[in-house]
Amino acid sequence: xxxxxxxxxxxxxxxxxxxxxxxxxxxxxxxxxxxxxxxxxxxxxxxxxxxxxxxxxxxxxxxxxxxxxxxxxxxxxxxxxxxxxxxxxxxxxxxxxxxxxxxxxxxxxxxxxxxxxxxxxxxxxxxxxxxxxxxxxxxxxxxxxxxxxxxxxxxxxxxxxxxxxxxxxxxxxxxxxxxxxxxxxxxxxxxxxxxxxxxxxxxxxxxxxxxxxxxxxxxxxxxxxxxxxxxxxxxxxxxxxxxxxxxxxxxxxxxxxxxxxxxxxxxxxxxxxxxxxxxxxxxxxxxxxxxxxxxxxxxxxxxxxxxxxxxxxxxxxxxxxxxxxxxxxxxxxxxxxxxxxxxxxxxxxxxxxxxxxxxxxxxxxxxxxxxxxxxxxxxxxxxxxxxxxxxxxxxxxxxxxxxxxxxxxxxxxxxxxxxxxxxxxxxxxxxxxxxxxxxxxxxxxxxxxxxxxxxxxxxxxxxxxxxxxxxxxxxxxxxxxxxxxxxxxxxxxxxxxxxxxxxxxxxxxxxxxxxxxxxxxxxxxxxxxxxxxxxxxxxxxxxxxxxxxxxxxxxxxxxxxxxxx
Amino acid sequence: xxxxxxxxxxxxxxxxxxxxxxxxxxxxxxxxxxxxxxxxxxxxxxxxx
Numbered sequence: 001x002x003x004x005x006x007x008x009x010x011x012x013x014x015x016x017x018x019x020x021x022x023x024x025x026x027x028x029x030x031x032x033x034x035x036x037x038x039x040x041x042x043x044x045x046x047x048x049x050x051x052x053x054x055x056x057x058x059x060x061x062x063x064x065x066x067x068x069x070x071x072x073x074x075x076x077x078x079x080x081x082x083x084x085x086x087x088x089x090x091x092x093x094x095x096x097x098x099x100x101x102x103x104x105x106x107x108x109x110x111x112x113x114x115x116x117x118x119x120x121x122x123x124x125x126x127x128x129x130x131x132x133x134x135x136x137x138x139x140x141x142x143x144x145x146x147x148x149x150x151x152x153x154x155x156x157x158x159x160x161x162x163x164x165x166x167x168x169x170x171x172x173x174x175x176x177x178x179x180x181x182x183x184x185x186x187x188x189x190x191x192x193x194x195x196x197x198x199x200x201x202x203x204x205x206x207x208x209x210x211x212x213x214x215x216x217x218x219x220x221x222x223x224x225x226x227x228x229x230x231x232x233x234x235x236x237x238x239x240x241x242x243x244x245x246x247x248x249x250x251x252x253x254x255x256x257x258x259x260x261x262x263x264x265x266x267x268x269x270x271x272x273x274x275x276x277x278x279x280x281x282x283x284x285x286x287x288x289x290x291x292x293x294x295x296x297x298x299x300x301x302x303x304x305x306x307x308x309x310x311x312x313x314x315x316x317x318x319x320x321x322x323x324x325x326x327x328x329x330x331x332x333x334x335x336x337x338x339x340x341x342x343x344x345x346x347x348x349x350x351x352x353x354x355x356x357x358x359x360x361x362x363x364x365x366x367x368x369x370x371x372x373x374x375x376x377x378x379x380x381x382x383x384x385x386x387x388x389x390x391x392x393x394x395x396x397x398x399x400x401x402x403x404x405x406x407x408x409x410x411x412x413x414x415x416x417x418x419x420x421x422x423x424x425x426x427x428x429x430x431x432x433x434x435x436x437x438x439x440x441x442x443x444x445x446x447x448x449x450x451x452x453x454x455x456x457x458x459x460x461x462x463x464x465x466x467x468x469x470x471x472x473x474x475x476x477x478x479x480x481x482x483x484x485x486x487x488x489x490x491x492x493x494x495x496x497x498x499x500x501x502x503x504x505x506x507x508x509x510x511x512x513x514x515x516x517x518x519x520x521x522x523x524x525x526x527x528x529x530x531x532x533x534x535x536x537x538x539x540x541x542x543x544x545x546x547x548x549x550x551x552x553x554x555x556x557x558x559x560x561x562x563x564x565x
Numbered sequence: 566x567x568x569x570x571x572x573x574x575x576x577x578x579x580x581x582x583x584x585x586x587x588x589x590x591x592x593x594x595x596x597x598x599x600x601x602x603x604x605x606x607x608x609x610x611x612x613x614x
Contacts, residue, residue: 075606082599086592214613221606234603269588276595280602 009411021165034170046271067290080241133471240537494543
């Protein structure tokens with residue numbers, strides 16, 4: 001449970017975030033301000049807003065956990081991002097700015113036809129509408145388990161925190177709120193990094209910690225072997241990651257809306273390029289934070305399973321004896337491991353090669369025994385509840401923070417997690433409202449003046465907040481939906497990007513050619529998902545290349561209404 | 566919906582970088598920084614293997 005001082009820090013930080021957002025929101029008086037912040041933002045605000053949108057609460061909680069479990073290898077996922085920023089700045093950003101669009105999908109009607117715009121906008125609304133619910137649900141689930149709060153109320157609290165800011169202020173409020181929220185997140189991460197270093201065993205420096213992590217394979221950051229079935233390697237990160245990030249930043253309105261807020265193409269491009277410069281180092285440090293938590297836990301007792309709710313269920317269930325036996329074995333093996341690692345360090349300092357070898361062998365054996373005990377504990381959880389989530393990555397960092405960091409800092413970390421949840425939700429909900437207004441309401445046969453459209457934009461935002469909170473309540477009872485919705489993003493991004501790249505690069509392709517090509521490309525991606533073991537990063541490349549290639553082949557045989565873009 | 570007049574605020578705008586050459590240098594900087602990141606990570610991987 002949370003301590004009173006941490007609760008006060010959390011409440012104060014949340015009050016500051018909401019007050020800041022609403023204060024900024026009040027300056028939004030017109031539709032242009034609501035949809036794209038009146039194209040008024042300088043590049044640092046664009047950069048922070050773009051980065052804050054991508055860094056959801058789950059990213060914030062799961063990335064250190066990923067570092068704990070898999071080491072630094074996840075950093076390769078971001079290798080394609082700087083390349084994507086360069087490609088976007090050289091291609092789509094100038095086009096969007098020149099055409100004065102408010103959503104990415106407006107560009108498609110200008111270049112192709114109404115049906116292509118509707119296809120892309122429809123895909124976005126369905127996919128992002130469901131994802132908005134998950135964006136609220138996923139962090140609410142972890143926070144509710146760790147803090148003992150009700151999941152439904154936690155979802156509603158997150159929805160309530162964002163509603164005032166974005167319903168009143170739209171994109172302008174989102175951009176300003178992002179700048180403050182992301183500053184809090186980065187500051188908290190930096191502080192946590194220093195504090196975790198201080199929790200390492202006495203006399204152990206940063207270099208010693210790296211040596212311990214390296215001995216366990218946690219510092220294997222780059223894998224140069226080409227293996228299409230391996231999720232993270234240099235080539236999947238560079239090529240698959242390039243297409244994934246291009247799709248996300250170039251065609252997903254939750255990101256397009258952020259950089260369209262730039263006061264000129266120059267500000268938008270500088271914001272994106274700054275993101276390209278700092279993203280890989282930033283993710284590296286967040287993963288390294290998880291690696292340091294791993295090192296700290298090598299020298300002290302660690303939970304056999306980090307999700308306390310699943311652990312309690314297993315201990316109280318019909319397989320409780322197996323669980324307790326596994327937990328006992330784990331504790332013994334981990335105590336032996338800590339002792340062996342200390343002996344190894346002493347032997348290293350005294351240059352006693354024989355003692356070092358012995359201690360190393362003992363540590364290896366203890367590690368194997370501990371891993372076997374954890375596998376038995378996970379089996380007990382699964383036997384108790386076959387639907388239980390046996391992945392505890394999201395809980396590792398928070399468990400560590402709650403049990404090791406000083407009072408006050410815990411509240412700050414929790415506030416940063418709430419801020420991250422608000423970041424991504426705000427961007428998504430504003431993008432959903434913008435697309436609803438620009439790509440649906442404005443195209444209805446009856447005409448509405450700007451004042452009414454602004455009111456409709458606020459109503460649309462409120463609708464999507466209510467939809468997201470309601471869907472989050474529903475998702476709480478259907479855990480498998482979380483995975484399904486996450487997979488859905490990668491299923492559609494490649495095809496979406498293919499449509500946009502065809503618009504730019506295949507001049508002779510018209511609406512019908514790209515529409516048919518997109519349907520065929522999407523069918524191929526769905527086939528990859530269903531019938532192959534190809535890593536999901538490659539789906540983006542396949543969907544995109546097929547859509548562009550097929551559009552070029554079909555173009556001479558299909559009626560064209562191609563315009564200049 | 567209010568649209569800004571053509572050219573107003575929406576081009577590269579005043580200030581630098583604005584010319585194609587200066588953008589090309591910025592793009593090269595981002596790609597070089599990525600190459601340096603990967604080289605450092607490869608070094609770390611080998612150093613602690």
